[in-house]
Amino acid sequence: MPGALTAAILCGRRGTVGRVRATRHRYAVDGWGVGELIVAGDLVLAHDLPTAALATDGADADTELSRRLAARVRDHLGGAETDYGDVSLDLSWCTDFQRELVCALRAVPWGEIVSYGELAALAGRPGAARAAGSFCAQNRFALVLPCHRVVSATGIGGYGASGVGLKRRLLALEGVGL
DSSP, X not given: OEEEOOOEEETTEEEOOOEEEOEEEEEEETXXXXXXXXXXXXXXXXXXXXXXXXXXXXXXXXXXXXXXXXXXXHHHHTTOOOOOTTOEEOOTTOOHHXXXXXXXXXXXXXXXXXXXXXXXXXXXXXXXXXXXXXXXXTOSBBTTBOGGGEEBTTBOOOOGGGOHHHHHHHHHHTTOOO
């Protein structure tokens, strides 16, 4: 899948990556299913959590980045504390506020949660809880941007098409029960 990227932004730092070719890589995780990474060089364009719905054919990550990231995801889903702060993401589509949300999300540590309102405040926009929620609902970097650690002020909140059951399972891996 070819794609043209114009900028990689990592918490305010910009770097031009030019025109690149994106590739799709699938990987299997026991007890979870098959996940999918879309990468361009050293830049992650998207990540879908493992699910039983994806076919297992082609479930072999075949670039250095996709192998390393798939191994981290396997560790994470096996319950090992995992950090993705060094993974470069394509944020060329983000507004300035969304980039701030990315930085704030990456700062939420393993085993801790914040509300959508707290996330918005951490990103410099107190009162923008709905915008933070909308951003999380569109998260294309599952686990790498830990939106599962963001909850509503009154409970667990949603988790997009993946559902609250998956959010609870991910939080349980980190020792958080809701």
